[in-house]
Amino acid sequence: MTTRQQLHRTTLSDHKVWGIAEQKLRIFIHQGNVKAEARESCPNQGYYCGQCPTSLSNGFCQHRIILQRARLFNKATIPSRFINATMGALRQQKSTPSIMKAITWIDKWCQLDPLPQKGILLSGPHGAGKSFVMAAVIRWLTLQRGISCLFAIFGLFLMKVKQRYNTGENDYELFENLFNADVLILDDVGSSRNSEWTNDVFKTIIARRYNDCAITFLTTNLSGGLSEEKNENDFSLWAGSHSTSRLNEMSYWLTFDGPDRRRLSQKI
């Protein structure tokens, strides 16, 4: 059986397309999500077509890799509002020093090979651009590194589960999608009312990702500081001690508004 870590190592070994995927794909919006399709089709179904600058050792040509990357990107369900979210756009962004520092840190995270096993919990006020950053991360990981990702808005996910429950349909598949992605982005956690049920769903997702040693990113507008003084907007109060302690182990906590220097000085 391949562990997730091994998977990252193997998918990273044939990376002759780093930097090429973006140029070879057309990025567009379809049914509320950002999608990608190859600009050109392969005359030989992705096998030694002779038109690609490099053919990979297993006989597949670059066209095939581009198609695989597009497939991964399309499965990641990036919301349409983030069509322009790229690492390049992030690097050029002009923002507060603390946000720029966090972006530099995340950028570095994305370049490491193999990827760190710890994800990122990004907290900060609404409108600070947390989700944009995460969408850029997904675009990079799927297109440039061939890693399967899923962008899931937590509140929307809860709504879908409820809907299935109301119609008597099985919600298994919804959860499986979250569990199976190599990198999961759970966006906007903590903005929905904290019922016992919400908390149970959250706990289930985090426990499963934790057990699978799977990379998980979270964004939240609750405060994710380390301070011992808890207030009602504190993420750990919302998430509960069980999930908080797991998330502490499985993620770097970054703050997107004020500088939380202790966190940003963490070594990956």
Ligand SMILES: [Zn+2]
């Ligand atoms: Zn080809």
